Amino acid sequence: xxxxxxxxxxxxxxxxxxxxxxxxxxxxxxxxxxxxxxxxxxxxxxxxxxxxxxxxxxxxxxxxxxxxxxxxxxxxxxxxxxxxxxxxxxxxxxxxxxxxxxxxxxxxxxxxxxx
Numbered sequence: 760x761x762x763x764x765x766x767x768x769x770x771x772x773x774x775x776x777x778x779x780x781x782x783x784x785x786x787x788x789x790x791x792x793x794x795x796x797x798x799x800x801x802x803x804x805x806x807x808x809x810x811x812x813x814x815x816x817x818x819x820x821x822x823x824x825x826x827x828x829x830x831x832x833x834x835x836x837x838x839x840x841x842x843x844x845x846x847x848x849x850x851x852x853x854x855x856x857x858x859x860x861x862x863x864x865x866x867x868x869x870x871x872x873x874x
Contacts, residue, residue: 760797764805775807783818794818798829 760776767774782794789796798808808829812822 760806761800761802764802768805773807773808774805776801777809778811778818779814779816783815783820792820 764809769830779792782797783792785791786793810822810826810829812826815822824831825838831857861863
């Protein structure tokens, strides 16, 4: 990713990576997460991380704690809720489909703690 980011930067383009839940699986023989490996081996001057709080949560991590831990690697994040993965009535599985219904923060599937 560093090579791609370097080439993109030469052309005035920012190169970023958007996570999903699979990056929060444990890396074999290390006990670490794939996402942590990507971040540790990526130059933030060449690649930025667009963190998706929904997928961090689905991956089993606390989004707030995780985002605090990786600063300043991520300079933007995506916040969505009410995603669905299975349509039982149609017996289909759809990854990344978002419900067309708008959801107000604190009323959807993520546990928002507002102080």
